[in-house]
Amino acid sequence: MDGFPLPLQVVFAFLLGSLLGSFLNVVIYRLPAGLSVVRPRSRCPRCGQVLSPLELIPIVSWVVQRGRCRSCQAPISPRYPLVEALTAMLFSLAALWRPALPELLFIWAFIALLIALSFIDIDTQTLPNSLNFGGIFLGMLGALLLGFPLPWPEALEGGLLGAGLVALLAGYGGLLYNRLKDSPREGPFGVHLVHLAAMVGAWGGLLGTVGGVWLGSLGLVVGLLNASLNARLGRVLALPDALTLGLAALAPLAALGLGLSPLESLRGLLLSAGGLALAGMFYWWLRNPSDKVDLEAEAQSASGYVSVMGYGDVVLAGFLGVWLGWAQLLLALFVAVLAGAVVGLVRQRLGGNNQIPFGPYLALGGLVAFFWGETLVRWYLGYIGLA
Numbered sequence: 001m002d003g004f005p006l007p008l009q010v011v012f013a014f015l016l017g018s019l020l021g022s023f024l025n026v027v028i029y030r031l032p033a034g035l036s037v038v039r040p041r042s043r044c045p046r047c048g049q050v051l052s053p054l055e056l057i058p059i060v061s062w063v064v065q066r067g068r069c070r071s072c073q074a075p076i077s078p079r080y081p082l083v084e085a086l087t088a089m090l091f092s093l094a095a096l097w098r099p100a101l102p103e104l105l106f107i108w109a110f111i112a113l114l115i116a117l118s119f120i121d122i123d124t125q126t127l128p129n130s131l132n133f134g135g136i137f138l139g140m141l142g143a144l145l146l147g148f149p150l151p152w153p154e155a156l157e158g159g160l161l162g163a164g165l166v167a168l169l170a171g172y173g174g175l176l177y178n179r180l181k182d183s184p185r186e187g188p189f190g191v192h193l194v195h196l197a198a199m200v201g202a203w204g205g206l207l208g209t210v211g212g213v214w215l216g217s218l219g220l221v222v223g224l225l226n227a228s229l230n231a232r233l234g235r236v237l238a239l240p241d242a243l244t245l246g247l248a249a250l251a252p253l254a255a256l257g258l259g260l261s262p263l264e265s266l267r268g269l270l271l272s273a274g275g276l277a278l279a280g281m282f283y284w285w286l287r288n289p290s291d292k293v294d295l296e297a298e299a300q301s302a303s304g305y306v307s308v309m310g311y312g313d314v315v316l317a318g319f320l321g322v323w324l325g326w327a328q329l330l331l332a333l334f335v336a337v338l339a340g341a342v343v344g345l346v347r348q349r350l351g352g353n354n355q356i357p358f359g360p361y362l363a364l365g366g367l368v369a370f371f372w373g374e375t376l377v378r379w380y381l382g383y384i385g386l387a
């Protein structure tokens with residue numbers, strides 16, 4: 001869009017964003033319901049009247065109709081124009097940065113995926129694999145073709161470390177919250193193997209700093225072997241979480257005790273755990289490619305074990321890591337936790353009790369880090385007197 005003056009580009013981005021936001025409303029509603037996102041045409045959910053082209057005009061039609069269906073006067077949720085306006089504003093913001101067109105298309109896709117993921121998570125407490133892995137593949141594709149958003153080695157590392165970090169937060173959090181009780185065993189490719197990979201990766205990374213060959217990714221190999229063994233045997237061989245996660249945490253401490261750098265041990269731990277978590281989720285996605293959410297089945301499968309964070313968040317962290325890189329991903333997580341704490345406190349004051357899942361906060365943190373990450377880091381370094 002380099003040939004056009006900037007105000008025109010921003011207006012175009014706003015219009016395109018509002019149209020895409022209108023499509024995102026359809027995705028948010030239909031994907032978890034297991035319906036096609038392209039057919040049939042949009043209808044009023046109460047009277048079934050097919051919406052006319054005029055009624056499909058983003059934002060404007062809702063305002064003109066004063067938030068009601070033209071046929072049956074049923075109220076239409078303000079969520080629809082909200083999603084359209086949000087998409088339009090973020091698309092304009094991206095255009096204001098004046099990236100080249102291929103890059104701009106990638107940024108718009110990043111925004112659209114995060115908006116869809118956030119609202120689906122709010123509605124269903126799940127993050128669809130198709131959107132999460134779509135973000136990972138798109139980020140890696142851009143990295144390989146354009147070196148954008150990052151050169152591919154940084155994108156890959158960011159994705160693995162990001163998924164590994166959130167997988168371990170889920171692992172240690174679950175272990176503490178459930179008072180060292182073992183998590184349910186899912187065969188052949190369950191959470192236990194992520195914790196095994198973390199343990200082997202942590203000690204491999206440590207031994208690699210002694211022996212010279214980096215062995216931090218060994219955890220990924222061992223985890224995959226364990227998974228294929230489980231599949232062949234038809235039962236689940238797994239070490240208890242308390243053992244694997246306990247030994248994983250000991251490795252960086254041992255490095256400190258031996259006068260070695262704990263960082264290589266931590267790197268092996270996160271890379272192995274992240275790699276295995278993403279491989280495992282990819283395996284389950286291939287086994288069950290539908291994004292349909294069966295809320296009753298989810299509730300019934302509860303075994304008394306409370307997971308503090310879902311593996312959808314793990315894959316989303318991998319998605320963000322691919323796009324942001326490791327350092328900016330940490331900033332995104334920080335913003336997510338901060339925003340979650342602030343909103344949690346406000347809602348407590350107001351007496352709200354229905355929980356907001358973590359996905360929307362992660363998406364918010366991801367967008368803040370993507371657009372303002374470098375500015376924020378520079379400001380912070382200046383603030384503490386380092387730059």
Ligand SMILES: [Zn+2]
Nearest residue numbers: 044047069072
């Ligand atoms: Zn109607």
